[in-house]
Structures are given as C-alpha cells and as structure tokens.
Amino acid sequence: MVVVLPLGWYLASPLVLSASIDEPAPAIGVSVSMSPVVAASPEPSGAARPTGSPSEPPVALADRSGTFHGSDEFHFGRGTARLIEVAPGSFVVRLESFAVRNGPDLYVYLSPSPDGYATGSIELGRLKADRGNQNYPVPAGAVDDAARPASVVIWCKQFSHLFATAPLAD
Numbered sequence: 001m002v003v004v005l006p007l008g009w010y011l012a013s014p015l016v017l018s019a020s021i022d023e024p025a026p027a028i029g030v031s032v033s034m035s036p037v038v039a040a041s042p043e044p045s046g047a048a049r050p051t052g053s054p055s056e057p058p059v060a061l062a063d064r065s066g067t068f069h070g071s072d073e074f075h076f077g078r079g080t081a082r083l084i085e086v087a088p089g090s091f092v093v094r095l096e097s098f099a100v101r102n103g104p105d106l107y108v109y110l111s112p113s114p115d116g117y118a119t120g121s122i123e124l125g126r127l128k129a130d131r132g133n134q135n136y137p138v139p140a141g142a143v144d145d146a147a148r149p150a151s152v153v154i155w156c157k158q159f160s161h162l163f164a165t166a167p168l169a170d
Contacts, residue, residue, distance in 0.1 A: 019032050020104055021129035025094060029087035050151035066151065068098065071116070077164020083110070083143070091138035093124055093152055102130040105158035110138065110149035114167040116119035117155045127154060 024075040063084050068077035079098035079125040086092050093110065100106070112120045124136035141150060 018131060019129040021132040021134050022085040023128075023134050025133075026084060026092040026105070026135050028084070031088075032170075047165050058134065064170055066168045067128075067165040068100070068152075068154075068164045069160040070101065070164050072079040073165045073169075075076045075103075075161070077101075077154060077166070079166075081166035083138075083149065083152070083168055089144075090140070091143045093136045093138060095134045095152075096123070096144050098133065099131045100127070100164050103156045103158075103161075103163060105156050106163060107155050107157055108136050109153040109155055111140065111151045111153045111165075112149060114150040114165075116151065117153045121153065121155075140146075 014069060055067050063082060065080055065082040068081060070076035076102045080096045080108045081098075082094045082096065084092050084094055093108065095108075108122060108124040108127055109117060109121040111118050111122075122139065122142050124138060151168055152166045154165075155161070156163055
C-alpha cells in the first residue's frame with residue numbers, strides 16, 4: 001500500500017487535475033504609428049490624403065502557425081501554436097485556445113519534423129498549464145533560415161510519449 005497508493009495517485013492525478021493560464025500575447029517590437037499621417041499632396045485639388053492606415057495592425061516579420069492534434073484518441077490536443085518573431089532574430093512560441101490531456105511531465109518543444117518529436121528538437125520549457133493561452137521564449141539562434149522548425153510538440157519526458165503536435169505553416 002505504501003508504494004501502490006502514491007504511484008497510483010502520480011499516474012492518475014493528471015486525469016482529474018487541470019490548470020488554466022491566460023498570458024497576454026507577446027509584444028511585437030515593430031514600431032507602427034496608429035494615427036493617420038497626413039502629407040501635402042501635389043495633386044491639383046490641393047487636398048491632403050492619409051499615408052498610413054490606423055486599421056492595419058503591426059505585422060510580425062515571421063509568423064507561422066498550426067493547429068494541434070493529439071497523438072491518439074486518449075492524448076488529445078486542441079488549439080493553435082504560433083511561432084512569432086517579436087524582434088529581429090527573437091522568437092516566441094504562443095499557444096492559443098490551447099487544451100491537451102494533462103500528463104505527469106509535459107514539455108513544449110520546437111521540432112524539425114512536422115510529425116512530432118524528433119532528434120534535434122529544441123526544449124522550450126515545462127508546459128505551464130494544460131489549458132489556456134501561454135508564451136514560451138525560443139533560445140537565441142535556435143530559429144533561422146537554415147533551422148526552420150516544422151512543428152510545436154507537447155512531449156511527456158517521464159514516459160517518452162508524444163501527446164500533441166501542431167505542424168507549422170507559413
């Protein structure tokens with residue numbers, strides 16, 4: 001009993017325990033004026049015309065995304081993964097409207113394979129919660145034209161098991 005009960009709780013508790021998080025989207029380091037700029041026009045009417053549009057949001061230099069799917073019926077995954085360039089050469093992985101089957105030792109990875117965890121995957125950190133919106137900074141130099149991640153992966157280290165994958169597309 002001394003061994004069986006704690007082991008049983010360790011293995012079964014993720015099925016009944018759940019955590020949610022709602023982190024704000026990362027700030028993109030692109031300076032955009034949100035007020036229209038009026039410039040003098042050499043047009044015959046002499047009317048000024050706007051040269052900027054306040055309705056256009058700032059656009060990340062590289063924004064790739066994909067939809068999560070689980071590895072099987074039990075290990076479900078839902079939501080969107082986005083790889084966002086927040087400043088030149090600086091990236092964040094954002095999980096939005098995310099949900100996954102909870103597990104004992106879940107981590108977030110960037111994988112070179114669109115099919116899930118593979119050799120060369122980059123660990124971004126322990127999964128903060130099994131539901132919600134969350135951000136994971138990518139180590140400097142991990143993403144460039146030569147090293148383009150193909151998916152975001154939720155991986156259980158304890159049992160070396162794939163829980164969910166989101167293949168990234170431009």
